[in-house]
Amino acid sequence: MxxxxxxxxxxxxxxxxxxxxxxxxxxxxxxxxxxxxxxxxxxxxxxxxxxxxxxxxxxxxxxxxxxxxxxxxxxxxxxxxCFDFHMEWDNVAVIPVSTYETWYREQISSGRRRDIRYSEKRGVVVRAAEFDEKYIHGIMSIYNESPFRGGRKYWHYGKDFDTVQTENGTYRERSTFLAAYFQGEMIGYMKIVWDTHSASIMQILSKIEFREKLPNNALISEAVRLCAERKIPYLLYSQFVYGSKTESSLTRFKQANGFVRMDIPRxxxxxxxxxxxxxxxxxxxxxxxxxxxxxxxxxxxxxxxxxxxxxxxxxxxxxx
Incomplete structure (x- = not known):
């Protein structure tokens, strides 16, 4: 070593x-x-x-x-x-995926279904995109919309093209890059990394200006659809709760979109x-x-x- x-x-x-x-x-x-x-x-x-x-x-x-x-x-x-070492419980946010229809009708609320339909009716279109210069500039436009997010200084603000390309281009050979568009403008993006039995959301972010159009909900919906098509049974999105912070807006967002907590040994x-x-x-x-x-x-x-x-x-x- x-x-x-x-x-x-x-x-x-x-x-x-x-x-x-x-x-x-x-x-x-x-x-x-x-x-x-x-x-x-x-x-x-x-x-x-x-x-x-x-x-x-x-x-x-x-x-x-x-x-x-x-x-x-x-x-x-x-x-x-599976091991005899000192163990504590960690957790992951997981959507168990069987079919898209099951997730849509049984794993999310009627309010969330309305949000997905609302996003579509307001003209948000989600589709897979090539990780090319245009897509990277789209990410940069999201990063550079504001130097602050959630009242905090946003650490991706102002990053140059090469840095954004390097940081978002990892595991490209087994990743899918989604983009949410409104009237031709990229207003949100998601990166999904695929494994044999799971898919993990590495990045999901949208423009503050278009938040009311709910692009993140549309991106999650498309991610579930892709998992169902590929017969991938688990869609992961980092942790469900972080440390001792059991309540947060991010946890509520995940829960509303059908993510559940799965405890795993650490x-x-x-x-x-x-x-x-x-x-x-x-x-x-x-x-x-x-x-x-x-x-x-x-x-x-x-x-x-x-x-x-x-x-x-x-x-x-x-x-x-």
Whole structure:
């Protein structure tokens, strides 16, 4: 297992992190105090190419590179724990797909069906597109619509053509790129990455100006249709809930579109004394999750007000 560095994206920024190469797989190491290793893009790699976790653990121990923990998760639909390592439950947002009609009539509400029809009647057209210069410029037009989204500074704003092409062009050989158009203008896009038994939404984004036309709902609808046509039984969209934040607008959006929570095993393997101690004390997770629940909502409100104030101030400066 040879030590290298590998480029990763963290909050929209490209950074080099320590890593190791294991055959054709890269294991990256994150963290300063606690060094945690994981297979790079584990969620996006084809299931058939994922390495044996026990082999990775063995090689990390033999390499003695001061990695404290190794973490990995099982893949949908394997929800039954298969390993003897320390396990905690992770979760994925999943639409179980049989037929498009079943999803449309039984897995979403009448209100969501109206939204899909509304989007169509208002002239939104969704179709597969080539990942070419025109499509990349379409993505850039969505990114550059506003430097702020949801009251926060938007980290994709202002990225150049090459960066947008590189970041969105991963796994191109097994991806489908959808575009939502209104009167010929690209107002939304989605990238779907295909595996043998599942498809994962890597990107879905639309223009704020056309939000009332509900292009994201139309994109989800088309993604389900494609899964049904390909007989892919699971459509994934990242996590259903994030950490201890059980309620969010994104979770509600997923739920309204037929996504359900599927819990999958995630494992943590200590490789050093520090790793053993931190794992035993339960300090290996996201520090935000250690905040008492009664304090989270007030702190989130303060944060959102601060972001909103910054957004207004920066907006005034940009128009000065």
């Amino acid at each position: 040879l030590p290298i560095t590998h480029e990763v994206s963290i909050k929209g920024k490209r950074l080099e992190v320590p890593a190791f190469r294991l055959d054709n797989i890269v294991v990256v190491v994150n963290g300063r105090f606690l060094k945690v290793a994981e297979v790079f893009d584990e969620y996006w790699l084809e299931t058939k190419v994922l390495p044996d976790p026990q082999q990775v653990v063995r090689q990390l121990r033999e390499a003695n590179h001061n990695v404290d923990l190794f973490t990995f998760a099982q893949r949908v639909p394997d929800t039954k724990p 494992y943590f393997v200590p490789l050093t004394l520090k790793g053993h101690v931190v794992l035993k004390l339960g300090l290996h997770g996201n520090p935000k999750d250690l905040i008492p629940r009664r304090l989270r909502s007030p702190l989130l409100e303060i944060r959102d007000r601060w972001y909103a104030t910054r957004s207004k101030e920066d907006g005034r400066r940009s128009h000065a």
